[in-house]
Amino acid sequence: MDTLLLVRTLASVVRGATPLLFAGIGETITEKAGVINLSLDGTILLAAMTAFAVAYSTDSLLFGFLAAMAVGAFMALIVAFGSIALRQDQVAIGFVLTMLGAELSSFLGNPYVRLKGPSVPHLPIPYLEAIPVVGSIFFDHNLVVYLGYAAILLSWFYIFRTQPGLKLQGIGERPESAFARGINVNLMRYLYTGIGGALVGFAGASYSLSIKLGWSHRHTAGNGWIALAIVIFGGWHPLRVALGAYLFGSLKALSSIFQRVAPGVPSQFFNGAPFALMIVALLLVSSGWLDRLLVYLPPRIRGMAHDALLGMPPRGLGRAFTKE
Secondary structure, eight states, rough: OOOOHHHHHHHHHHTHHHHHHHHHHHHHHHHHTTTTTHHHHHHHHHHHHHHHHHHHHTTTTHHHHHHHHHHHHHHHHHHHHHHHOOOOOOOHHHHHHHHHHHHHHHHHHHTTTTTTOOOOBBBOOOOOSTTTTTHHSSSSSSHHHHHHHHHHHHHHHHHHHHHHHHHHHHHHHHHHHHHHHOOHHHHHHHHHHHHHHHHHHHHHHHIIIIISSSOOOTTTTTHHHHHHHHHHHHOOOHHHHHHHHHHHHHHHHHHHHHHHOTTTSHHHHHHHHHHHHHHHHHHHHHHSHHHHTTTTSSSHHHHHHHHHOOOOTTTTTTOOOOOO
């Protein structure tokens, strides 16, 4: 592979992973608060359709993104309301909303299929995009990609370096203790679930207005489920979630390259390979296999590798909080 092709491939990885990045960080924030939102796939589809429909109808990208974020927040808040107020199972609510979102996006989006609408303009960063190799990979994109970089750093800083972020971790880890310290646990869960859902909605808008322009049925190809897997793979840590998003983007890019190199192999094999490899990586992280492999590392490195590669879910994840 020549240098130019490699640079273009890596740039496409960065660009294509951006929606997964937003969805993964949004779900990380939601789950840090103790709420499981399994509606991601349906939400991303519905948000992508809404963003394109609104942007097409109003000729405004801003309105399209805002509408998608509102859809994402609304879907997530249904999960929170069902869990907090109605005491229903979060997983069941999420599955129902996934199917509902997918079907609604197909039904409501039918008039907009294959129409040409507005898209986020290309916006290379002056001076930085001129840096050899690195500039073309990271700084020759549009505003959505750059916002993805900011989302990684801001979410990490907020969760682990601010007082409100520590409270967020508290309501997900030990909601009873957080309540005893005067924190309104359920109100905070509504707030962070809504924020996380809005980021998932932004991910949907990123597909139809920035990455995979336009609208078509099943437009996002099941990537909502990949975003959920990336959250687990990333150990509920924004930096590792970002790594997971870029890893999956790399696997997709490699599958496209191998498909051109070996045209005789069925395309379904290459299309499905990234998902299969992501499942393998997820199994390694979530099972004891990786722990057994880490035993062979020197003790000093072993602890650092364990903290970097493995993460535990919040202890209160998926569990409704009651004041009694």
